[in-house]
Amino acid sequence: MTENDIKKYSVILGEGSGVLFQPADSDKTYVLSARHVFYDEIEDERGGKKSEVKKEITLRFSDSQDEEKVIEIKNGENYFEHSESSIDAAILLFPDIVGYNQIFIDNNTSSNRYNMAGFPQSRRVFDDKYNKYKISDIISSDENILSLRLEVAHLSHSDISGFSGGGIIKFNEDYLTICGIQSRTPEEDCNGEISVVPIMRFIEIAKQHNLPELLPSFLVNFKFLQQDAFNFNASIDDDDISFTRLFLKQKTEEVLSSDITPRFIKDYFTDRLLINDKNMLKLNDELIYITWLEFLTLINIVKDKTCNISDLEDIFCYLRLLYRKTDTDWLETDFLKDCLVSNYDGLEENGTVFIKTNKLPSKQNIKHYRLNKGSIVPRIDSLKSNYENGTLNSDVNNITNALSELKEFVFDKYNFIHFEYLKHFMLVENSENYKNFKKSNENELLIKLKEEYGKIFGI
Numbered sequence: 001m002t003e004n005d006i007k008k009y010s011v012i013l014g015e016g017s018g019v020l021f022q023p024a025d026s027d028k029t030y031v032l033s034a035r036h037v038f039y040d041e042i043e044d045e046r047g048g049k050k051s052e053v054k055k056e057i058t059l060r061f062s063d064s065q066d067e068e069k070v071i072e073i074k075n076g077e078n079y080f081e082h083s084e085s086s087i088d089a090a091i092l093l094f095p096d097i098v099g100y101n102q103i104f105i106d107n108n109t110s111s112n113r114y115n116m117a118g119f120p121q122s123r124r125v126f127d128d129k130y131n132k133y134k135i136s137d138i139i140s141s142d143e144n145i146l147s148l149r150l151e152v153a154h155l156s157h158s159d160i161s162g163f164s165g166g167g168i169i170k171f172n173e174d175y176l177t178i179c180g181i182q183s184r185t186p187e188e189d190c191n192g193e194i195s196v197v198p199i200m201r202f203i204e205i206a207k208q209h210n211l212p213e214l215l216p217s218f219l220v221n222f223k224f225l226q227q228d229a230f231n232f233n234a235s236i237d238d239d240d241i242s243f244t245r246l247f248l249k250q251k252t253e254e255v256l257s258s259d260i261t262p263r264f265i266k267d268y269f270t271d272r273l274l275i276n277d278k279n280m281l282k283l284n285d286e287l288i289y290i291t292w293l294e295f296l297t298l299i300n301i302v303k304d305k306t307c308n309i310s311d312l313e314d315i316f317c318y319l320r321l322l323y324r325k326t327d328t329d330w331l332e333t334d335f336l337k338d339c340l341v342s343n344y345d346g347l348e349e350n351g352t353v354f355i356k357t358n359k360l361p362s363k364q365n366i367k368h369y370r371l372n373k374g375s376i377v378p379r380i381d382s383l384k385s386n387y388e389n390g391t392l393n394s395d396v397n398n399i400t401n402a403l404s405e406l407k408e409f410v411f412d413k414y415n416f417i418h419f420e421y422l423k424h425f426m427l428v429e430n431s432e433n434y435k436n437f438k439k440s441n442e443n444e445l446l447i448k449l450k451e452e453y454g455k456i457f458g459i
Contacts (some may be wrong), residue, residue: 001102003171009103010117012060013037017118017166018092019178022101025212027264029100031059031092032202033165034183035081038073038090041287046266053079057092065119065129068412078208082201087144088183089201091211104284105199105214106170106177116150116182116194118166122158135168139193142348146180153192153373160194168196174325177281218286219263222256222293225286229293232337240435241427243271247437248297248447254306255296262289264309273344275324288323291356291364291419295321298422301446302454306336316346321419327359330418331368333379337392340383340410349413352458356419364429373414380411388432417456426452 011018015016016037021030036415038057053075058068071092073079081090115133139147148168160182180196203214218224230248236242239448265273266283274282299315300306307315322342328335339355347353350373361368371380386392387409427434437445 001169001174001176002186004131006115006167006169006171007062007177009100009169009176010119010130012062012065012119013092014054014057014059014131015121016162016164017182018059019103019117019165019167019169020097020100020179021103021178021214022096022216023206023212024215024217024218026101026224028097028212029097029296030214031094031096032167032178032181033090033092034087034088034197035085035090036183036184037165037372038079038081038092052337059092062130065127076209080205080207080211083208085202089181089195089205090198091202091205093211100172100214101218103169103176103178104216104281105203106179107198107200108179112170114148114168114170114179116148116166117169118163118182120159121162123264124162125241134334136192141198143198143200143227145183146198148196149195150192155192163194172281175284182408184360208222215263216286217286218289219261219266219284221261222252222289224287225262225288225290225293226256228290229297230423232428234428234431237431240431243437243439243442244434244445244449247442248294252293252297253300254300254425258296258306260296260307260309261310262292265289265292265312268312272343273321273323273341275322275335276342277324282325284325285325287325291323292297292321294423295354295419298449298453299457299459301379301449302457304450309420312386313346317348318351320344320347320351321356322353322416323356326357328357329359329362330355330357331361331371331379333383336383336411338377339416340387340392340411344410344414347414350415350458352415352417352456353410354417354419354422360424361418362419365427366425367426371411371416374412384409384411422453422456428457 009020011031012032013031014037016034018031018033021032023030038054039051040054041049042052054073055449056070056072058070060068078093079090114135115132116135119129120131122132123129134151135148136151137149139149141147163182164184166182167178168182170177178199180198183195206213229252230245267312270280271278271289296307299435383392
């Protein structure tokens, strides 16, 4: 994903703009926009003016700006507005448009790195009608409207007109976040000030009309992640492990039948899912929940039951799963320092912490996958010496002086294992031990997996 994807998610909607958003129902796509974009001013029976919902509206995608789609507006069927007419927010509903599921809501009113994106009238004569302006700061805010200041302060009405309904969007490396949409454009020069309808008003529209929530589908149910679970490969020895892989994929059904959902995990455990990080937007990473689906599947096998929400807090007393999106080796010194100051609230001594990153350990050797409690390895030994001497570097992201305030040396209290040990080391590197398993003896495979993973989990 690049910053140009802000354009991809933006659409021309009539005389205004809109934003594509994939809600909790994977069969639907929303266009979020301003309510007034869907209205015409017409003459009433007394010769005055009144507003009326349009019978139809045109929509053009950013990659085909000259191709108009004419959409009939059916109030209550494909068009939904806020119950308070003063709130300039509306949702247009489409059947699923594939490829627009990496945008997430952000209720934080911080203007940091946000852009106003859309299709101003001043550019409608060009082949590429898109434009965006960076936002510098918040002027004022309340629950119904935000006043934001653009970095460019000399824009006239014609420069802003057409942005109505356009998204206030930020690029975050692998996904986008939206905190609202631009509301009605003032007739006079705006001097860099714009009015924005907060994203919370769109959440309210979904609730008022019983529409799917403004959440990605993978946070609603593990079924949207099932095809991505246990996708390990043993290369030329893959036939040896193919049945075991299929067996594990089938066992994910037990997780799907439980009351545990990705959204529950996100909301309940919050920063206890991340390695020394308080940025809750990072909990929108799909890989966290693919890993949890695999984790829960293996726990179900070991415990010989389908675990539910009521079991999770107990499991978290002796097992923990932490994630960081990084290609850094997990045994690098700075990474280990962040492990030292992560949130282990509720984890009992001798518990096991699984670490998930985007990269396998640098060497295919057990000591590169596991750090048993009290391990004496050079980097851990050096960190412990600095800890005991009070000389650990306190420059840790998000937590001021966290290392200098450290009360315990967690590598002497817990076991640490890279999550890929459970697949890559135990299964792929030992595929020879699984080549004789098939449908006729799958109970024997279940017994073996229960025994092998039971040792690791301490269950």
